[in-house]
Amino acid sequence: MSADPYDVVVIGGGVTGAGVARDAALRGLRVALVERGEAGGGTTAASTHLIHGGVRYLLYDRLTTHATCWDSGHIVRTAGDLLTRLPIVWPVYRGHSRGLETVETLLEEYDRFQPMKYGRPHLRLTPEATLKIVPGLKAEGLRGALVFDEWWVDAQALAARTLDSARRAGAEALVRVPAEAILRDGARVVGVRAGGRDLRAKVVVNAAGPWVDKVARLAGASLPLRLMKGTHLIWKDQKLVPVGLLVEAVDRGRYVFVVPSPLGTWVGPTDIPGPDDPDATRTTADEVDYLQRSVRLYFAKWPEKPDATIVGSRPILGQPGSEKLLSRDFEVFDHETRDGVPGLLTIGGGKMSDYRVMAEAAVDAACRKLGAETRGTTQDSTLDGKPVGPIPVWPRPPRGLKRFLRRHPYLREAHALAHLGAALGAHLARRAAGLCPASGEDEFRARYAAR
Ligand SMILES: Cc1cc2nc3c(=O)[nH]c(=O)nc-3n(C[C@H](O)[C@H](O)[C@H](O)COP(=O)(O)OP(=O)(O)OC[C@H]3O[C@@H](n4cnc5c(N)ncnc54)[C@H](O)[C@@H]3O)c2cc1C
Numbered sequence: 001m002s003a004d005p006y007d008v009v010v011i012g013g014g015v016t017g018a019g020v021a022r023d024a025a026l027r028g029l030r031v032a033l034v035e036r037g038e039a040g041g042g043t044t045a046a047s048t049h050l051i052h053g054g055v056r057y058l059l060y061d062r063l064t065t066h067a068t069c070w071d072s073g074h075i076v077r078t079a080g081d082l083l084t085r086l087p088i089v090w091p092v093y094r095g096h097s098r099g100l101e102t103v104e105t106l107l108e109e110y111d112r113f114q115p116m117k118y119g120r121p122h123l124r125l126t127p128e129a130t131l132k133i134v135p136g137l138k139a140e141g142l143r144g145a146l147v148f149d150e151w152w153v154d155a156q157a158l159a160a161r162t163l164d165s166a167r168r169a170g171a172e173a174l175v176r177v178p179a180e181a182i183l184r185d186g187a188r189v190v191g192v193r194a195g196g197r198d199l200r201a202k203v204v205v206n207a208a209g210p211w212v213d214k215v216a217r218l219a220g221a222s223l224p225l226r227l228m229k230g231t232h233l234i235w236k237d238q239k240l241v242p243v244g245l246l247v248e249a250v251d252r253g254r255y256v257f258v259v260p261s262p263l264g265t266w267v268g269p270t271d272i273p274g275p276d277d278p279d280a281t282r283t284t285a286d287e288v289d290y291l292q293r294s295v296r297l298y299f300a301k302w303p304e305k306p307d308a309t310i311v312g313s314r315p316i317l318g319q320p321g322s323e324k325l326l327s328r329d330f331e332v333f334d335h336e337t338r339d340g341v342p343g344l345l346t347i348g349g350g351k352m353s354d355y356r357v358m359a360e361a362a363v364d365a366a367c368r369k370l371g372a373e374t375r376g377t378t379q380d381s382t383l384d385g386k387p388v389g390p391i392p393v394w395p396r397p398p399r400g401l402k403r404f405l406r407r408h409p410y411l412r413e414a415h416a417l418a419h420l421g422a423a424l425g426a427h428l429a430r431r432a433a434g435l436c437p438a439s440g441e442d443e444f445r446a447r448y449a450a451r
Pocket of ligand 1: 011035180229349
């Protein structure tokens with residue numbers, strides 16, 4: 001072992017681990033990171049590539065929508081040129097499980113959080129405008145559409161650029177180097193063995209996404225997750241739609257994104273329980289068929305076979321309740337109090353869209369262990385090191401309430417639905433007063449003419 005230990009060794013170079021390394025290095029800590037594959041090549045690369053608050057969480061986990069929109073604003077400021085504004089059209093047909101008024105109510109609620117991430121207010125479109133904006137979309141039964149916007153991001157580049165930023169701040173990053181063992185001195189974790197080297201550390205941060213339980217087990221600890229796998233179909237080098245779409249899936253229980261991007265057109269994701277071992281996660285023929293049939297409900301002409309598929313496991317925290325109500329909240333776990341293993345922290349759960357604040361929470365916890373109370377500064381400079389301008393102040397969701405509601409799924413859903421119920425009443429009153437007019441194509445084009 002080297003005699004001079006790192007302050008922090010991070011395991012996992014997805015967007016979260018890269019964020020932890022950057023945050024710690026910017027605070028002046030001695031940091032090393034080990035990633036067994038390519039930076040961002042795990043779950044991060046398999047995501048839908050959206051920096052978003054998650055409209056659907058408004059139905060059962062409102063404070064997650066709030067939290068992710070809040071941190072997305074920081075990501076928009078720091079990762080600027082990796083992000084493209086993506087207008088998303090949500091077409092509503094006769095017989096859909098959610099009608100125009102319900103969908104518009106949902107997006108009116110989303111509008112409350114959109115300014116935190118520089119999102120624009122939603123639009124309601126006439127059927128005619130919808131068909132002009134999305135040529136080839138099925139006309140029969142179309143009642144209109146709602147439009148909102150998210151940020152498309154090159155997710156793997158976000159992780160790689162975050163790691164580059166960490167390196168410039170002094171971190172050492174070892175990619176294609178797996179952590180083979182966690183070094184112990186008695187119960188205490190004292191480092192990581194990786195690539196034939198012993199990296200001694202005062203604190204080890206496990207940021208291995210869906211692999212956190214596997215990594216924690218290397219130290220005799222554990223962190224059970226509720227892994228939910230998600231597949232996308234990919235048509236490479238093809239822009240099959242001019243804007244993003246969110247469409248009701250063939251089983252009417254879920255929605256599926258259709259995302260045009262520089263990586264091609266992506267359709268997905270599915271959201272079904274995956275194996276406990278993320279390495280065993282595979283796309284099945286049923287998933288391909290489900291996504292194909294879902295998109296073909298809306299387009300008479302859609303290419304037969306995708307060029308590729310990609311699958312990942314959502315690293316969702318272990319929690320009670322049905323799959324439909326799983327919270328995307330994150331938490332930093334101290335294995336000293338949890339499993340009697342000092343020196344090991346795990347950052348678990350969360351989304352790419354709040355990776356910066358997740359990293360900050362993990363490094364805050366590491367600093368408390370190191371007895372070095374410092375403040376995170378990742379929001380103050382871009383990934384390429386330029387200062388960020390004035391940062392607007394938005395209220396954060398109450399952390400205590402958020403944690404409490406994570407443990408009580410039905411109360412969490414009731415909390416979300418209470419807000420939506422009140423919003424639906426207000427929406428219907430405005431609609432009755434003629435205050436929710438539908439827009440035409442010109443208004444849509446004007447709104448999205450500029451970034
Ligand atoms: C289908 C799907 C769609 C999603 N869409 C979105 C979205 O649009 N927006 C959003 O915000 N979030 C989305 N998410 C969630 C988001 O992708 C994840 O929350 C995020 O990418 C997790 O990043 P991570 O760094 O924690 O995990 P990962 O990206 O998985 O990184 C963990 C890393 O640890 C490494 N590792 C594992 N074991 C070891 C070891 N022993 N030694 C060294 N390295 C190791 C792995 O190789 C991996 O690179 C989606 C998730 C899925 C599955």
